[in-house]
Amino acid sequence: MLFFVHKKEIRNLDQFMRIFDLVWKEMRLYFCSLNYYKMTNYSKLGFATLAMCFFVACSNDKRTEKQEKIIPVKIMNVETLHATSLQNYVGTVEESVAVSLSFSGMGTVEQVLVSEGQHVRKGQLLATLNTATAENSYQSMLAKQQQAQDAYDRLVKVHENGSLPDIKLVEVETGLQQAKSMTAVAKKSLDDCKMYAPRDGVIAVRSVEVGSSAMPGMAAFKLVSIDKVNVKISVPENEIGSVQTGQTASVTVSALNNAIFIGKIETKGIAANAMSHAYEAKIGINNPQSKLMPGMVCKVFLAADTATAEMVVPNRAIQISPDGKRFVWLADGDVAKRQFVKTGGLNDNGIVVVEGLSAGDKLIVDGFQKVSENVRIRINGLEE
Template identity: 40%
Template sequence: MKNLTAPAVSLIMALITGTGCNHSANNTQPEPVPVKLYQVRAADARQYTAYSGTIEESETIPLSFASVGTVAEVRVSEGQFVKKGQLLARLDTTTFKSAWKMANAVQQQAEDAYKRLAPMYQNGNLPEIKYIEVETGLQQAKAAAAIARKGLDDCNLYATTDALVGKRSVNPGMIALPNVSSITLVKISKVFAKVAVPEDEISLIKTGDKAMVTIGALGSREYAGTVEEVGVMADPLAHTYKIKIALANSEWKIKPGMICKVTIENPGLHQGLLAPSLAVLVDETGKNFVYVVDPATAKATRKYVQIGGMLANGLEITAGLNRDDHLVVSGQHNLVDNAAVRILPN
């Protein structure tokens, strides 16, 4: 074999060194994935459930005339505050006055006949049957006059309580009918937030529970309230139950019909573990999973979990996790099962 020249030896050594470097590079471990962790804890037993609802008045009082007649005057407008006994509206009284005058005339005639014939009966100059006839005629005349007077009085419509005029359904010249509301009074010094609660949650709500009502129309102002009514009849289509939360409304700023958000405290509603929503991922089959890191080994393990419900500050996990597990909440999308991680401070 011929002796190798110095340049040839240098070339061979360079090739060997390059081959060794490439082989070493191919065996290099992937860099640990930087992650942030969250320590699993029990879900707070005091959870708050939110519902949408509407405001309604505490009491509605529809008022109607007792007789058919033409409306002569309406003295109030919608939104006006009225006192008990205040005159709200009246009917034209022409016909009723005539009927009352006629009934009074008949009563006066009957009274005159009775006064003249009563002494004759007492003296034995008038048969008893005739006396009874006159006495009965007087009683009938008095009753007819009383009915006519009531008809005249019923031409006036008065407020039955202190309240606001919620709706005015009549104007002068219209025909008012009995049992058809002419003016509706509402009481709003106390109002109700009325919401529908799903059937699987209604058993957790009882009268006296505290609630917070937020009204967007009033600048998202919050009002503290109390559950005052819990319905017992379900909506046959929606399978929900109506509940009412009472609110003090001394300033009358809350109006019936306003949309509101109601948050009710439900003790003991959630008994699982709490996990941040962003920590829970979904695989290609639709199953929920998380990455749990053992700080001692700095390895991320995929764990499948079951979700119980949505909470105000995360998700309720009912299976798949242990208390004090460390979940990946940042960098989880770059992980695979058993990946090495580098834990970053929170």
């Protein structure tokens, strides 16, 4: 009687021993029937040797199946490049000029002729107050002025005849000048019932309505000029030294489908914010079509004036560890190695690495998602 045991049926040592005992019992019965007792020990030894060969073969097969997989990767050689570095910031668009407009006198608003967002020209009428009181005051002062003028004209002739002392003529002249001054004040109050635009611009805020009360100093409108706008950014104290007036800036506005505008730094603050220790800088941008509007959020990129020697790697190659440290994967022979790095700003080719890499290092740029420390790799290509 013959027994065949396939190697895949032997899963572990216990299972193997159970099969071996079963086979051995059958073999003993077989040999007893043939009276081959003397061959018992030899047969047992031979069968055990044969079975162990199967077991070792199975074990080797399992170890082969458990061998570590080789990860295909693509690398690039780290090189020192002469590139223009970029510092990026978040900015806010502001009007270049903002003027708060208010009435000079008290009164009730009678007309409001403009609305928010409306473009106005210099000298355009914006709103009016009720003029009844101011008109009456002006007419009263005008009448007094005419009365003083008549008195002066008559007394001048009397003075010429020598019948009026000089001191009396001086008093009449003084009264006439006072009357003229009072009339001018009344005329100014009447004119101030009308508000005109002092310059070209856009009505950003309208704070008055018909029937509301106006007070001196109470803002009725906010007039802004957006033919040219400013983009305000906050620059950390460790970077403010590299920011200079006249430096070119690229501004990207997501609200305008990522439109790009070019400007220059016009002002650089010298007083840091007490909380953030950041300095304020403003970028001037021409805005003839009024596309940029106050309040828009944008990304600002400042380019260095000169190119510097830097090690630049693709953004995708930079990984972040659970503790917040940045690292990359390098190919060290046929295994992957983790290398922690310190990064700088962005430039046209990627992100700048200021510490942790050397020229000639083989940086894994594709397939790094599957690698781990000391895992075996196979280089499938070189990225230029």
